Amino acid sequence: MENNLSTYQAKKSRGEKIALFSILAIIAGVLLLVFSSPDLALEPFGLALLGIGFIGFLIGAVFYSAAVNKFKKEYLKEYFSSIIEQGEYYPKKGLAPNQVYQCGFLKRADRFKSFDYLSGIIDGVHFESSDCHLQEKRVRYTTVNGKRRRKVEYITYFKGRVFAFDFNKSIDHQLQVLEKFRPEDGQRYEKVDLESIDFNKKFNTYTTDPHTAFYVLTPHFMESLMSIEKNHPGRIGFSFMGPKMHFAINDGKGFFQVMPFRKIDERLVETFKEDIDKVYTLVDDLKLNKNIFKEEK
Amino acid sequence: MDNPVIIVLIVLGVLLFFVLIWFISTMNMLRRKEVKVNEAESGIDVALTKRFDTLSKMVDTVKGYTKHEAKTFENVVKWRKGMPDDLTMEQKQEFMQKLNAVQADINVAVEQYPDLKAEKVFTNLQRSIADVEEHLQASRRLYNANVSALNAKIVSFPTSIVAGKIGMAKKIFFEAELSKRADVKMDF
Incomplete structure (x- = not known):
């Protein structure tokens, strides 16, 4: 495996070097065009450097992205299937929009992207997850030189990871526990205050049936949610519907990100393992693996 | 309009009008909270009845194993009709304690007859x-949360005036562990 990692690193590094030299060529080209004396007639040389730089950058980016994709598709796929029961990983695939909107607190996006799909069974609990990037369209009108212009912008309102877990209690009503989100599924929710003042300060609890809120949010469960909130910077939200629990974290990051100039090595893989450990902790903290409430079929 | 008496009367009339509006809205708010308490109380009834039914089924299963020890569950037999409708909150708590005792008996039986654990029905x-226990706890917590909200309003001034006028008194909480109340008689 170590050999594999160094192969991917070598390919990624080649792409990064090409891109880096290309950027240097672009800078040199720009400097020649701007600062060289007209007498020296270096403009064609500057233009050539610019052209070579842009083409080189594109080639470097293609090399880089091919190396990263290969690493994820081959190495990570095999790695995750070895550490997670029935683990399946697809770097280019993600949760379907309907699966994401099922959580009930993420509004429908004008631009929807999901990737780094991971599913499997952790401590007997089935889960699916993926990174998601949701954007909404905003149209602005500006007036330039007396002419009205329409400007379309896409604003990111969610960038993070969404999880769907099998839940050990069967819920007939909707329940959402949200940190600075609000319900977006058009249902008539009632805001409920639980016994814990700290919990109520941290989360807003919305439900279509208050009994369901008290049924799911036992004192221990509330403590677990608080501890998860502490360990996950960013806005988080939980929703409970039917046999599923959704968890979304809006932290502007995602799992399994390979950054430029960061080495593909055992240490990087270890950070991915830590991300998986967070899922284990989530299952354990929320005792999703304690299936003492459902009857055996 | 120059007459000061008329001005004072108008001012008093306006004040009275606002006091009346406040009284009605406060009364409605208290009534709404009371309805929530009653709804939560009916949730407790449902959960207690469900618990009673499930425990009865468990008793039936256990009795198959412990025919010669049927006496252990005698106190359940007399509740065959289920939970009476018109119980006070204290009586409901007493009823829950009795169910706890039955459940403890069942647990003892399970320890004595390990084959029970292997039976799928059981x-x-x-x-x-x-x-069912989780639902009962949820109902209890919801009820107590609603009672707490209502009681807080009832004892706060000036809402306490309205509560007093409409005869609304503080509700009692549904305790998880009931302290012994000698004056409560249970006849099912």
Whole structure:
């Protein structure tokens, strides 16, 4: 495996070097065009450097992205299937929009992207997850030189990871526990205050049936949610519907990100393992693996 | 309009009008909270009845194993009709304590007859009772949260005036562990 990692690193590094030299060529080209004396007639040389730089950058980016994709598709796929029961990983695939909107607190996006799909069974609990990037369209009108212009912008309102877990209690009503989100599924929710003042300060609890809120949010469960909130910077939200629990974290990051100039090595893989450990902790903290409430079929 | 008496009367009339509006809205708010308490109380009834039914099924299963020890569950037999409708909150708490005692008896029987644990019907009933317990706890907490909100309003001034006028008194909480109340008589 170590050999594999160094192969991917070598390919990624080649792409990064090409891109880096290309950027240097672009800078040199720009400097020649701007600062060289007209007498020296270096403009064609500057233009050539610019052209070579842009083409080189594109080639470097293609090399880089091919190396990263290969690493994820081959190495990570095999790695995750070895550490997670029935683990399946697809770097280019993600949760379907309907699966994401099922959580009930993420509004429908004008631009929807999901990737780094991971599913499997952790401590007997089935889960699916993926990174998601949701954007909404905003149209602005500006007036330039007396002419009205329409400007379309896409604003990111969610960038993070969404999880769907099998839940050990069967819920007939909707329940959402949200940190600075609000319900977006058009249902008539009632805001409920639980016994814990700290919990109520941290989360807003919305439900279509208050009994369901008290049924799911036992004192221990509330403590677990608080501890998860502490360990996950960013806005988080939980929703409970039917046999599923959704968890979304809006932290502007995602799992399994390979950054430029960061080495593909055992240490990087270890950070991915830590991300998986967070899922284990989530299952354990929320005792999703304690299936003492459902009857055996 | 120059007459000061008329001005004073108008001012008093306006004040009275606002006081009346406040009184009605406060009364409605208290009534709404009371309805929530009553709804939550009916949730407790449902959960207690469900628990009673599930425990009865468990008792039937256990009795198959412990025919010669049927006496252990005698106190359940007399509740065959289920939970009476018109119980006070204290009586409901007493009823819950009796169910706890029955459940403890069942647990003892399970320890004595390990084959019970292997029986699917019984393990499913155990899961079911765990879920029923959770529902009962949820109902109890919801009820107590609603009672707490209502009582807080009833004792706060000036809402306490309205509560007093409409004869609304503080509600009692549904305790998880009931302290012994000698004056409560249970006849089912």
